[in-house]
Amino acid sequence: MTTLWIAIIVASLGCYGLKLAGVSLPAPVLNHPRVQRISGLLPVAMLAALVVTDLFGANGHYTADWHTLAGVGAGAIALRFGRSPLIVFLVAIAVTALTQLI
Amino acid sequence: MSTFTALRSRIPAAVIAPEPFAERAAITRAAAGIGLYAGAFGVTFGAVAVRAGLSVTQAVAMSAVMFTGASQFALVGVLATGGTLLAGVSAALLLGLRNAFYGIPVTRILRPRGERRALAAQFVIDETTAMAVAQPAPRAGRYAFWATGGALFTLWVLGTLAGALIGGEINTSALGLNAAAPAIFLALLWPQLSQARGAAVALGAAVVALVLIPLVPAGLPIVAAAAVAILAGLLPDRRHEKNQGR
Numbered sequence A: 001m002t003t004l005w006i007a008i009i010v011a012s013l014g015c016y017g018l019k020l021a022g023v024s025l026p027a028p029v030l031n032h033p034r035v036q037r038i039s040g041l042l043p044v045a046m047l048a049a050l051v052v053t054d055l056f057g058a059n060g061h062y063t064a065d066w067h068t069l070a071g072v073g074a075g076a077i078a079l080r081f082g083r084s085p086l087i088v089f090l091v092a093i094a095v096t097a098l099t100q101l102i
Numbered sequence B: 001m002s003t004f005t006a007l008r009s010r011i012p013a014a015v016i017a018p019e020p021f022a023e024r025a026a027i028t029r030a031a032a033g034i035g036l037y038a039g040a041f042g043v044t045f046g047a048v049a050v051r052a053g054l055s056v057t058q059a060v061a062m063s064a065v066m067f068t069g070a071s072q073f074a075l076v077g078v079l080a081t082g083g084t085l086l087a088g089v090s091a092a093l094l095l096g097l098r099n100a101f102y103g104i105p106v107t108r109i110l111r112p113r114g115e116r117r118a119l120a121a122q123f124v125i126d127e128t129t130a131m132a133v134a135q136p137a138p139r140a141g142r143y144a145f146w147a148t149g150g151a152l153f154t155l156w157v158l159g160t161l162a163g164a165l166i167g168g169e170i171n172t173s174a175l176g177l178n179a180a181a182p183a184i185f186l187a188l189l190w191p192q193l194s195q196a197r198g199a200a201v202a203l204g205a206a207v208v209a210l211v212l213i214p215l216v217p218a219g220l221p222i223v224a225a226a227a228v229a230i231l232a233g234l235l236p237d238r239r240h241e242k243n244q245g246r
Helices: A003-022 A027-031 A033-056 A066-080 A085-101 B003-010 B024-053 B056-066 B068-081 B083-109 B114-122 B126-133 B138-167 B176-194 B198-212 B222-235 B238-243
Strands: none
Touching: A003 B056, A003 B068, A003 B114, A027 A033, A027 A085, A027 B083, A027 B114, A033 A066, A033 B083, A033 B126, A033 B176, A033 B198, A033 B222, A066 A085, A085 B024, B003 B114, B024 B056, B024 B068, B024 B126, B024 B138, B024 B176, B024 B222, B056 B068, B056 B138, B068 B083, B068 B176, B083 B126, B083 B138, B083 B222, B114 B138, B126 B138, B126 B176, B176 B198, B198 B222
């Protein structure tokens, strides 16, 4: 077995283990009002962080690609008009691809 | 009263015919949309993975077993830029850490037990969690979780296979797929901004992540942003307690 396979297996099982740990918390912990408040806000915080790091970060330094920014901006406008995730996705990649042709 | 009706009245209504709930069609549409996006994004991953030196089998195995896009891109991204395996695995695990946090809201909504817990765990990712927590009732939340998870898993793995087979032939950048991940994360974030402190937490998390980008390894800015949600959740909030409908 190659070291690449070992790395893939370790990382994959590790990621699954993290997911399993999260869904294995005991009920009293989950029913606590503070935990409930936090659990509603966790996706908000992490999704916001993901958007920012995807748009402005790469390998530990700042970067930005205006084509991608234009595409995601167009996606945000689609969201403002109540469009579904699929439409937002299509608008974002279409605008990004088109700006690259200019 | 016939025996049948007498018997029927003792069986919970949900066992006889699950009542459709209002959001069902909208959830199915959204889940299908996310599935399609995942398929296209899976093609990107497959192509990138093969170009980074993975075999087709390795790329597909990653999508099926790791099944968390950001971690997968982190691992192949590190390999593609000549990084060590240890750095790649660390980045993947750091990015996967947020799924452990997602387990909290998912478990609250799903209450999974036994084997179902093991299966539910695999589906705990950004999209399924966001879809589940966005629903007003637990039942709609459970449907949203499984519908999104099933569509996403299937198309993500198939997309990866297609991308890995086509490999270097596709120029994912020219197709605008660099915008795919941030756009879909924004779409998932959007409906949640309206919850109490949602917008403030999103802004705080974005600032924390932005400041940390050059200071810590990839993955950690996102984990650090979780601290913003924890802090905001620890503060007592009358408005939120009044509105606690789920």
